[in-house]
Amino acid sequence: MYDFQYTKVQSIDDAVHHMQQDEEAVLLAGGMTLLPALKQRLAQPTQLLDLSGIENFSSISVDGDAIRIAALTTHAGVAGSPLVQVHIPALAALANSIGDPQVRNRGTLGGSIANADPAADYPAALVALDATVITTKQTIAAEDFFVDLFETVLESDEIITAVSFPKPRRAAYAKFANPASRYAVVGVFVAESDAGCRVAVTGAQGSVFRWQEAEAALSSEFDAKSIESLTLPTDDMNEDLHATADYRAHLVVVMACQAVREITG
Amino acid sequence: MTVNGKAVTADVEDRTLLVQLLREQLGLTGTHVGCDTSQCGACVVHVNGASVKSCSVLAAQCNNAKVLTIEGLADSQALHPMQQAFKDNHGLQCGFCTPGMIMSAIDLVQNNPDPTDAEIRDWLEGNICRCTGYQNIVSSIQAGARMMQSR
Numbered sequence: 380m381y382d383f384q385y386t387k388v389q390s391i392d393d394a395v396h397h398m399q400q401d402e403e404a405v406l407l408a409g410g411m412t413l414l415p416a417l418k419q420r421l422a423q424p425t426q427l428l429d430l431s432g433i434e435n436f437s438s439i440s441v442d443g444d445a446i447r448i449a450a451l452t453t454h455a456g457v458a459g460s461p462l463v464q465v466h467i468p469a470l471a472a473l474a475n476s477i478g479d480p481q482v483r484n485r486g487t488l489g490g491s492i493a494n495a496d497p498a499a500d501y502p503a504a505l506v507a508l509d510a511t512v513i514t515t516k517q518t519i520a521a522e523d524f525f526v527d528l529f530e531t532v533l534e535s536d537e538i539i540t541a542v543s544f545p546k547p548r549r550a551a552y553a554k555f556a557n558p559a560s561r562y563a564v565v566g567v568f569v570a571e572s573d574a575g576c577r578v579a580v581t582g583a584q585g586s587v588f589r590w591q592e593a594e595a596a597l598s599s600e601f602d603a604k605s606i607e608s609l610t611l612p613t614d615d616m617n618e619d620l621h622a623t624a625d626y627r628a629h630l631v632v633v634m635a636c637q638a639v640r641e642i643t644g
Numbered sequence: 645m646t647v648n649g650k651a652v653t654a655d656v657e658d659r660t661l662l663v664q665l666l667r668e669q670l671g672l673t674g675t676h677v678g679c680d681t682s683q684c685g686a687c688v689v690h691v692n693g694a695s696v697k698s699c700s701v702l703a704a705q706c707n708n709a710k711v712l713t714i715e716g717l718a719d720s721q722a723l724h725p726m727q728q729a730f731k732d733n734h735g736l737q738c739g740f741c742t743p744g745m746i747m748s749a750i751d752l753v754q755n756n757p758d759p760t761d762a763e764i765r766d767w768l769e770g771n772i773c774r775c776t777g778y779q780n781i782v783s784s785i786q787a788g789a790r791m792m793q794s795r
């Protein structure tokens with residue numbers, strides 16, 4: 380690791396202030412992505428601003444018809460939360476499928492979505508549940524938050540403070556996990572609410588996307604049979620040593636059917 | 645911070661990892677470094693009661709925290725039940741992964757006192773052993789869990 384200065388910030392305002400003073404400063408949440416990247420000398424920030432000292436930054440609460448999860452909540456915190464388990468069990472299960480116990484003990488919701496790894500799990504849940512991302516500058520729909528591969532709308536001095544997840548009527552997440560890291564080769568989150576059915580796919584393309592054809596088919600009949608013979612274009616599919624574009628396109632259908640069957644039983 | 649029940653103070657560089665502080669400055673070399681890329685789990689210790697990979701945490705992030713390493717488990721009389729169980733059940737061959745396995749296993753049993761084999765295997769996702777084939781590690785954790793409960 381290149382040398383840097385470690386600063387434990389006391390409040391969100393304090394963190395914003397430091398980021399405005401020093402453009403090369405970066406936020407440190409769980410460090411599960413940032414510290415390995417720094418070890419590989421992929422980045423050379425001047426300062427790490429540790430968010431862990433900020434009060435109430437890892438709380439989970441009911442907010443009307445939604446569950447609000449503060450940005451510094453760990454994956455283990457989401458997985459083990461009675462509120463999340465009762466109101467959005469699919470989200471608790473998703474959090475419990477991330478990496479391994481030690482990654483879940485440190486890694487955070489805010490860090491995961493800020494990083495916007497194309498294979499990360501949370502983006503699928505945020506988009507399918509029509510969640511809202513709350514930052515120090517804006518309140519934005521998840522669909523508009525994720526832009527591209529490792530890219531979000533966040534500006535350099537902007538901090539995610541929380542995510543608000545509307546409670547779905549029913550939902551499930553199915554992922555074909557990379558056997559080593561547990562990242563999603565393909566992950567599909569299916570959610571049904573009063574507003575309709577949403578299907579969000581992670582791992583398959585540069586960024587999370589909604590599979591609208593499947594949404595329409597499931598809205599007319601909520602059954603795996605409605606989508607099992609659909610196909611997706613392979614042009615934009617990721618291709619790497621884990622899976623070809625064709626295979627990923629196929630996996631999207633298989634994982635979507637699996638999620639729907641988990642819901643319909 | 646407190647390490648294995650003793651208050652310790654150390655001056656470290658901002659970029660010092662927890663595992664470097666433990667091994668190089670405090671001489672606690674029971675915590676191993678296998679991959680240094682947060683994959684293998686040889687470096688697992690407890691910070692404020694939860695298992696973490698000490699190769700992926702800064703020492704400074706643990707300011708004032710309670711850290712428990714493999715050296716802090718046994719008392720002067722006896723091994724910790726989980727250590728004893730690994731010994732009794734031949735849960736190790738070369739022993740490189742063992743400190744991390746034991747620290748991870750204790751965290752599991754603290755949260756789930758009576759785990760099934762499948763739950764143990766699932767929990768060990770982040771602990772890699774290149775020797776044993778895991779069978780005896782799972783048996784050791786089963787035995788260790790029973791011994792921890794009866795203690």
Ligand SMILES: Cc1cc2nc3c(=O)[nH]c(=O)nc-3n(C[C@H](O)[C@H](O)[C@H](O)COP(=O)(O)OP(=O)(O)OC[C@H]3O[C@@H](n4cnc5c(N)ncnc54)[C@H](O)[C@@H]3O)c2cc1C
Nearest residue numbers: 408409410411412413478486487489490499500539561562
């Ligand atoms: C072995 C391993 C396996 C993993 N497996 C999976 C998996 O199966 N699925 C999965 O989804 N992920 C996986 N991950 C990634 C893990 O979920 C990380 O925790 C997550 O991507 C980053 O969260 P963090 O809190 O550690 O963030 P950090 O590493 O601390 O930060 C990541 C980035 O986000 C920025 N950031 C952090 N918090 C905020 C905030 N509040 N506002 C704005 N920017 C912020 C940081 O500046 C940094 O650029 C794995 C990681 C490892 C090491």
Ligand code: FES
Nearest residue numbers: 678679680685699
């Ligand atoms: S050395 Fe820390 S996980 Fe391998």
Ligand code: FES
Nearest residue numbers: 737741773774775
């Ligand atoms: S006993 Fe040798 S690596 Fe596990």
